[in-house]
Amino acid sequence: MSDVRVIIKRDSEREERVVATGTTAAALFEGERSVVAARVGGELKDLAYAVVDADEVEPVAIDSPDGLDILRHSTAHVMAQAVQELFPEARLGIGPPVRNGFYYDFDVDQPFHPDDLGRIEKRMQQIQKQGQRFSRRVVTDSEAREELADEPYKLELIGLKGAAAESAEGADAEVGSGELTIYDNLDPSSGEVCWKDLCRGPHLPTTRMIPAFRLMRTAAAYWRGSERNPQLQRIYGTAWPSRDELKAHLAFLAEAEKRDHRKLGSELDLFSIPEELGSGLAVFHPKGGVIRRVMEDYSRRRHEEADYEFVNTPHITKAHLFETSGHLPHYADSMFPPIQFEGQDYYLKAMNCPLHNLIFRARGRSYRELPLRLFEFGTVYRYEKSGVVHGLTRTRGFTQDDAHIYCTKEQMPDELDTLLTFVLNLLRDYGLSEFYLELSTRGDSDKFIGEPQEWAEATEALRRAAGKQGLELVMDPGGAAYYGPKISVQAKDAIGRTWQMSTIQVDFQQPKRFALEYTAADGSRQTPVMLHRALFGSIERFFAVLLEHYAGVFPPWLAPVQAVGIPIGDPHVSYLGEFAAEAKGRGLRMEVDASADRMQKKIRNAQKQKIPFMVIAGDDDVAQGAVSFRYRDGSQKNGIPRDQALDEIADAVARRVQV
Structure with a gap:
């Protein structure tokens, strides 16, 4: 057997190496457990790729952007295999990696139920532990059509091979513009095909190299992103190089959910999007x-x-204006349809x-x-x-x-x-x-x-x-x-x-x-x-x-209510009313909670509304011409002269600081 010379590239370093013909990328990076693929001449390859003379080969680590995509796309295949084993009628759409995760679209008789995700994830774990091998093979157009005859969406992608696939949502991960390939998931002991999918690749060597994953949610999605096409069921998931990174990501998502502006907007009574107005139109x-x-x-x-x-x-103008600017030819799809008026087309701006x-x-x-x-x-x-x-x-x-x-x-x-x-x-x-x-x-x-x-x-x-x-x-x-x-x-x-x-x-x-x-x-x-x-x-x-x-905890200058007066008892309402009138006279936004609720409930209500200053008054405060402050963090300051209290609120507003 003759030898071949290859260049191993690592950042700015280049190492020339002579290896036997048939040497794989996996052999070049043997012992480097984080390496999951190779970049050869700028193109991503499986580790099973056999290098040829003059190849420039770079290792692709699992925690690199390309490595994460490969990990997530491989996990998407495992999910699709699990779905078709549990739901044999499911037909495959596409399953590309996306930011922080992956998805796969399926045509199924009934939408997935949240409980289905647990069953699918359990089967995925079993497939992962089996260590099934991802195996790439090149096929002709006719071979691909014969093998995937029961997959109508895959047949459509075969017909889109080339530039059309690159412009179709997610299709580039399936067929791209090069040769057609199918990836088989092979049983590690028998070598039999457990499952297969039309895919450009590359993939991890085996399913055992998927360290940590979680299925997140389901959604409806139109095939290839067009409302003219059938609506499929999409399952989203996430995959990470370690359990700790998955745990950190899930914690991040939990924090992001707490901060979701739609949730906070409702809780704080800030805005709504009424069904009567239509999607995407807020009040x-x-x-x-x-x-x-x-x-x-x-x-x-x-x-x-x-x-x-x-x-x-x-808000409305004749069509000719947007023709002159060039917007109409370039952005017509993003504009509402024209309104016919006095024999002319008018557009919403x-x-x-x-x-x-x-x-x-x-x-x-x-x-x-x-x-x-x-x-x-x-x-x-x-x-x-x-x-x-x-x-x-x-x-x-x-x-x-x-x-x-x-x-x-x-x-x-x-x-x-x-x-x-x-x-x-x-x-x-x-x-x-x-x-x-x-x-x-x-x-x-x-x-x-x-x-x-x-x-x-x-x-x-x-x-x-x-x-x-x-x-x-x-x-x-x-x-x-x-x-x-x-x-x-x-x-x-x-x-x-x-x-x-x-x-x-x-x-x-x-x-x-x-x-x-x-x-x-x-x-x-x-x-x-x-x-x-x-x-x-x-x-x-x-x-x-x-x-x-801000997670709804706006600094005082942006807070809708900057201070709320909380009387200890009914006799203190009028005193806080006078304080609030002085505050409003200085341009501050203050209310007095004169409801029949007990003081502790009023404090809880103010905390839920994330009001910066709770101004409390009781007999001692009234006698001293003072108030007490309770802040959002639960700390308190008592016996503040009224003028000083107003100055503190006004100063926090003027300086745009957080309290």
């Missing part, structure tokens, strides 16, 4: 309205200080920028007016699919804190620098402090308009502005809007989740499409640069993020 209750107003008022004040000018635009262009164009503009910063709390409407609508974080009607800045090319670098600094500082004022930036650039798709040199100039301007912030910059190739590149501010919340917040985009295209001009210093007519900026993204989504970030 804010009085307490939620207070928080929203405070958020908006503070933002409005900061914008005024930064020389923004406030505008207002209607899905974005504010075209209307701001009309304001700029309403009269002649001089270079002396630039940069012109237009700002609006503009409500827009987008046709989100029912499967992605989620509380306040993904809605069909929402209000953007939308700004569009018109400036000269010479002003653009400084304006971007100032703009990004303004955005980050304002987010910090609301209590977010950990950020990174994402730069979305032009891709190869024909959706992108404009000349390459314009894109290069816009992208470089954003890159330079991002570099001045001293934050990590992550690239997002192909993720730009059709008209220009963008920077997204990604913020981490109190439990480490990342949320996309503000976006800043450089647009050379819309000013040209709308024929926007200003008179330059030399008297010539020039086209401005347009900068798009949404700071909150949407007020609804930002509200939800803050609600989860």
Whole structure:
């Protein structure tokens, strides 16, 4: 047998090794228990892959991003095998890895019951302990169709092989654009096929290498994500490299569930999404309205200080406006269907920028007016699919804190620098402090308009502005809007989740499409640069993020009720009423609980409502002209003179600190 030379790559190190023909990747990394696959020439391979001369081979550890995907996709196969053993009528959809887990879709006679998950998980544990071997084999189109004749959805994927599969939801994990392969789950003792699935792979060597998993929930899902297709049953699960990591993830999920803004919104009486209005359309209750107003008022004040000018635009417009901007050809699927009126199509506004262009164009503009910063709390409407609508974080009607800045090319670098600094500082004022930036650039798709040199100039301007912030910059190739590149501010919340917040985009295209001009210093007519900026993204989504970030325990300046008076007895109600009147006179939000409940129940109620200050008064307090404080953490301070107590509440509000 002849020898082959391979290169073993580990980070920046390269090791040349001579091995016998037929040596597998598993043999190259023998003894390295964390290695579950190999990357050969940039392509992921099973450890059973036999290396050939000149291969460059990298180990893939189970705790790496690719390793986690392989672990989770392998676990999805084990789950599908267990389901078909327990429910023989189940037909297979797709089962890709997703963030922190996996899912598999099934066509079954009846929806899965929660009790079914326990049965499926128990069978999965048995399969895992058997150590069944994942074995890859290449098949022809006709062979695949013959073997999977009872799997109609797999047959459809075979027909989608290639680019169509890569664009279908989850299908790329099944067939991709290369050769067709089937993975067999083989019995370790007899070598017989226990189960098989159409799959691109790679997979773990055996099921025994799945360290820890848990099935989470079921849901309905349309085949290939289209409402025109049959509705399947989806089972979600999670898998991790160790039991400790699984335990930590489940604890994280439990904490996230406690912070779910939908749950807190109901408990704290902040907002609701009535069925009568429709999915994705929220109403804010009085307490939620207070928080929203405070958020908006503070933002409005900061914008005024930064020389923004406030505008207002209607909720509906003729179709021609969005044709001019280019939105209609590119975003028609995300817009509600047109309304026929007076022989014309009208659309609910899905974005504010075209209307701001009309304001700029309403009269002649001089270079002396630039940069012109237009700002609006503009409500827009987008046709989100029912499967992605989620509380306040993904809605069909929402209000953007939308700004569009018109400036000269010479002003653009400084304006971007100032703009990004303004955005980050304002987010910090609301209590977010950990950020990174994402730069979305032009891709190869024909959706992108404009000349390459314009894109290069816009992208470089954003890159330079991002570099001045001293934050990590992550690239997002192909993720730009059709008209220009963008920077997204990604913020981490109190439990480490990342949320996309503000976006800043450089647009050379819309000013040209709308024929926007200003008179330059030399008297010539020039086209401005347009900068798009949404700071909150949407007020609804930002509200939800803050609600989860604080777990409903808002700092006093954002709390809907900043203080509640709790009388020890009925004779003390009027005394606290006077105190509350003084508090309101200083702009504070205070109520008095004059209900018939006992004092301890009133305290519990205030704690459940997460009110920052409980102001208690009894005979001694009245005699001394004082009050007592009970804080949210249960600590207490007694005998505080009334003026000092008011000062303490007002100071906490003014400084935007947590108590």
